[in-house]
Amino acid sequence: MIGPIVMFDGAQFRRSPGHWQIVLAQLLCDDGFDVSYPLLPDLDAPDADEWCRTFRRHLSPDAIVVAHGLSAAWWTRLAADGGPIPASLRVLLVAPPGPGRRPDLTRDLDPALLRSLSVEPPVIVVAQDDPWRNQHPLDLPEDSGVRVITLPTGGHLNEASRLGAWAPAHHWVLTGQWPDPPDDAPAPMRTPITNAADPPDLADALVRRHRPHGRRLGIAVTPAVSASLVEQVAATLTDAGVTPARRLALIPLPPTRESVDANEIKYFLDRYGHEYTTIICTDAEVPDAAPLHDPLTAVGCHLIRVPATTD
Structure with missing residues (x-):
């Protein structure tokens, strides 16, 4: 088992659901890896010393670090702030802003x-059309011991770049090797929809799908899910160390209807999906789950459909 895997954001990043770091973190959690995604202080007015203190709290000699934007640009301050140098196993720095973008x-x-901050050779990835580079190419000597990957397009390599789980980054996390030539095809995406025929099926699906991390700790259910299955979900949350009263959400009925449908679930995903690993509904409420595939994938959430039954 590799890891722990630690991810750090850039400035002003609100963890948009389509950002490759969000999707990649969920994919790795689904595979059982230890993923840490700490919140950085003062995203609107970041302070380098505060961020470096956060970096240090989450590093270990076997850590695999994936940093984006300003976190990538400030990474070397760890070796220059007077403290012990916390060398991680390997480090991937994506889209560090160029000189002059900040004072x-x-x-x-x-x-x-x-x-000095990485046991294995560090990797930096930039795009030629990144506006945060100020048209400043990242040129390091070939014997620098740092591999620089320059992509022809991709902008700031953020949610607008539509990278999905970003297959090359996923490959690097697992192997330490960036594909050469870069393979920018989306990582194979597991279907976010599961059908559970009975309580044992639901238990198995929850074991596989409920991988809480960061702020993503909850499970949501729809009104037609039976009370006995809701109790099963509550037990899953308790076993994960969280309080069901806080982390078990009920998707409400719309004011003029007697049941929810895919539209209400999509609305819930758009607003709150980043806080939940799984939504559980009945096959009567959502006979066709296909329209929810993309909204679920965008926020890194799973849907489990159960039969419409009464207790």
Whole structure:
């Protein structure tokens, strides 16, 4: 087992559901990996020292680090802030802003400092059309010990880039190797929809699908899910160490209807999906789950359909 895997955001990032880090974190959690995605302080007015203190709290000698944006640009400050140098196993820095984008960014990352922070050769990925690079190419000597991947397009490599789980980054996390030439096809996406025929099926599906991490801790149910299955869901949450009263949500009935349908579930996903691993509904409420495939995938959430029964 590899890990732990630690992800760090850029400035002003509100964890948009389509961002590749969100999708990749969920994919890795689904596979049983230990993923940490700490919230960084003061995203609107970030302070380098505060961020470095957060970096340090989540690092270990076997950590695999994936940092984006300003976190990537500030990474080498860990080797220059006077504290012990916390070398991780390997480090991937994506889309660090170029010199001049902030007053404190006067030059690109120092290869020697980068190497001191990673046991394996660090990797930096940038896009030629990234507006945060100020048309400043990232050129490091071939013997720098740092691999630089320059993509022809992709912008700031964020949610607007529509990278999905970003297959090359997923491959790097698992192997330490960035595919060469870069393979930018989306990572194989598991279907986010599962049918559970009975309580044992539901228990098995929850074991596989409910992988709480960060703020994503809850499970939501629709009104037609039977009381006995709701109790089963509550027990799953309790076993995961959270309080069902806080993390078990009921998707409400619309004011003018007697049952929810795919539209209400999509609305719930759009507003709150980033806080939930799984939504459970009945096959009567959602006879055709296909329209929910993309909304579920966008927020990294799963849907489990159970038969419409009464207790």
